[in-house]
Amino acid sequence: MATNPFDISGKVAIVTGGAMGIGFGIVRRFVESGARVLLVDRDEKAAKEALARLPEGPGKAEMLTADVSEEASGERMVARCIECFDRVDVLVNNAGIFPMSPVMQMSPELLDRVYQVNIRGLMLTSKAVAGRMIQQRQGGSIVNLSSVNALRPNMVGLAAYDASKAAVAMFTKSLALELAPHRIRVNSIAPGGIDTEGNAQVLKDVMTPEQAEAFRENYLRTKVPLGRYGNPDDIAKAALFLASSASDYMTGSSLLVDGGLMLM
Template structure:
């Protein structure tokens, strides 16, 4: 019989999860910790991410919080180095931190565009580069999982121009890095959520979606996504069950894109 605890278990492994203070990142961190991983949670909201890390630790897992601005290269480099030093190894990196602010094309300044690209695409690039450096040096068969979006493949709303472009970049980053590091036994994949209820969705700035647009966000499955839906997909890619999968983008959107 199959040993599912072994196939999906992460005992002895160390994971970095960015955006771990709330929403998808929090759910991912809790799920990986529940599967046995030690978790380094990073977020710009330090008090909030510390509270999540403390709660995970109180439940019996190893967890530690790091205050990191994903738009700042030196802070990302320090995060990866610190997590490796603090936990003794690095096996999994989940690039989840991101912004979903909105603007129509004519209202999109270069500064707005740069902020979205810096956090959503440049940040994951730097974290991936630094993680690969450590995994290669340690000889670790690592896992890098990027959180993209179904907006990478389909224009879901006009005001999501910068967001969708950044997430399309994440999908491209995933495929290109996967090809380059496959020889190092490092698997790189992306999870692409659809409409998922998160606190970050509520605090995003920009023009409100009109009612007819909101109606289009409801997928055929009949409900919006939950952070736990995304966390389950991340666990799959992080586990031995996905050891033969790399360079893939898994859409988790209740059928919104494909039906």
């Protein structure tokens, strides 16, 4: 019986989209908990800045610049992780995009790009990392970032994103079934409204500052029983749980971390 089932010290994790927002929150929480982490992001400058912002130990982090939608990216992640840390125990598929467009103005190119990153990228990365985990014969944990938007739409303009996150939720279940004989667990997290740079930029793109502030205030007052936006560490702690032995008997599950949003 583990003394501390939430202990991930010594584990090796890959986190995609790790330079900002939820991804960076997960990298930081993992490093603070003693894990060794490969931070993957397509923005090299942001990744380097993220590494500089991380606390010193007890874990450590290295980085790789990669676009998850590119076919070779998953194998590159595995190779870099093995080069730095000798193995991989945990994968967090966090990389994702959410450009806004009402369906009636949506281009096929926008829909394709969302699916290339949010589904194709997740598949390619999971396939490569799971292959390595199978070779290691020690099991593993894959954590996919879905969304409350997989369960219901929050606003007009995110149909492509909503559909892609619903696909993530079902892909998680299918992959969990496939990998269970190898003791590789696959679960997802469905965040609600989280304060991140990306979410702030979405509002800036479609609203004036005054409109954005009114939207945020109304959202908290009418939609979120806990009365606050989530922060990246709220999701990082859920990822820590799914990466640790505390969740050993969970696979194919989705953790809703939304401040009570789905109660309303």
